[in-house]
Ligand SMILES: Nc1ncnc2c1ncn2[C@@H]1O[C@H](COP(=O)(O)OP(=O)(O)OP(=O)(O)O)[C@@H](O)[C@H]1O
């Protein structure tokens with residue numbers, strides 16, 4: 001299982017451009033938010049970004065998504081990028097099916113694609129519903145489907161589970177992991193949950209004061225169920241890094 | 247309750263407690279309505295009035311939507327159009343009645359323009375506000391999806407402004423009836439207002455009241471039209487009409 005995944009990753013790595021950020025600077029007015037940030041994400045890699053509130057995680061993601069320009073530095077991202085925000089941001093006046101189709105270039109003739117994506121997030125039977133009739137978790141799954149139909153090479157997730165209840169959250173985590181394993185985009189997930197960051201991704205980054213201050217590989221811990229000690233150590237380390245506890 | 251009031255009115259009138267020459271009575275009003283309907287005067291005059299308000303309404307609403315779209319979407323449009331309209335807005339429309347007569351004569355044009363002007367502002371203000379208040383996060387989402395300006399206007403901005411637009415339309419429909427009444431006090435030779443002015447000369451309160459009832463019915467119909475429109479276009483809000 002592990003080896004086949006690695007093999008696929010290798011072949012993908014050659015065809016897709018990885019994310020490459022060098023010396024990024026971003027400021028809001030006089031306030032420097034990102035100061036000389038460097039970041040590399042390999043194709044198919046799942047990266048989790050932790051950091052105290054207000055340290056610039058959303059700002060970084062917006063820059064990667066092309067919503068804001070960099071003040072200084074280089075940002076290389078694939079052409080196909082998809083972003084899922086903390087809120088679903090569905091068009092309430094369009095049915096679910098159209099909302100998903102809105103992710104692809106031409107909205108015409110994309111219904112089959114949209115239905116397939118909805119099927120993947122388990123909402124095929126809601127294709128004709130209004131977004132207003134969905135629960136929070138369902139709406140966020142539609143947003144995920146809308147990101148998936150874009151067949152992104154880079155998937156950006158900005159605290160997509162933050163507004164969900166604990167149970168829905170666990171289901172969503174599993175779903176995201178499954179979808180990312182299947183489609184293998186480079187993924188950057190912003191989260192406040194240390195546990196989530198360790199278990200969901202391949203790498204955990206900690207951001208503080210506009211820079212990456214820590215970069216830990218977690219594949220060993222995630223894949224090796226036995227390594228409970230390493231998990232514990234890393235968890236405590238990360239929490240300290242974030243200014244919580246010991 | 248309204249029926250009880252009607253009944254009380256009728257009883258007071260037939261009991262002689264109120265002067266029927268001044269207040270008419272439900273029965274007499276109904277009779278006058280019946281007479282006017284059967285001899286065809288009502289239909290022909292109502293048609294004339296409907297035509298006036300329809301033309302005025304169409305003119306006012308379409309220019310309002312066009313200008314509000316321009317000023318809501320483009321910065322230059324905002325500077326050119328909106329500031330001007332905000333200034334003109336403070337003028338009470340009906341104070342312009344006599345000016346309109348001087349400018350456009352006593353014919354249909356001055357009446358239609360007066361109605362158009364009265365209907366313009368509620369629609370303009372609401373469409374403009376609706377466009378301005380569209381959820382910016384949705385627009386941002388569309389930008390992140392790589393959507394162009396036209397797609398964003400069509401799928402995000404205009405539908406987002408729809409609820410407010412309908413609110414404006416509702417206002418202007420009821421105002422159109424009001425404007426019609428005012429416009430028809432100008433020298434008229436046909437229309438509901440003419441019927442009323444005529445009746446006034448002969449102190450025929452029955453006909454006056456009958457005309458008031460017809461104006462009311464027009465107002466109610468106008469409101470109904472918008473409700474149906476709301477129900478059809480805002481189905482997403484109530485969740486009805488799932489395919
Ligand atoms: N549009 C804006 N205008 C001015 N300042 C902003 C703007 N957006 C963000 N900021 C500031 O930039 C800093 C970083 O914001 P950002 O949203 O990137 O933080 P974050 O790490 O995502 O925080 P959180 O974990 O709370 O979401 C904050 O101090 C914030 O006040």
Ligand SMILES: [Mg+2]
Pocket residue numbers: 057058059158
């Ligand atoms: Mg944030």
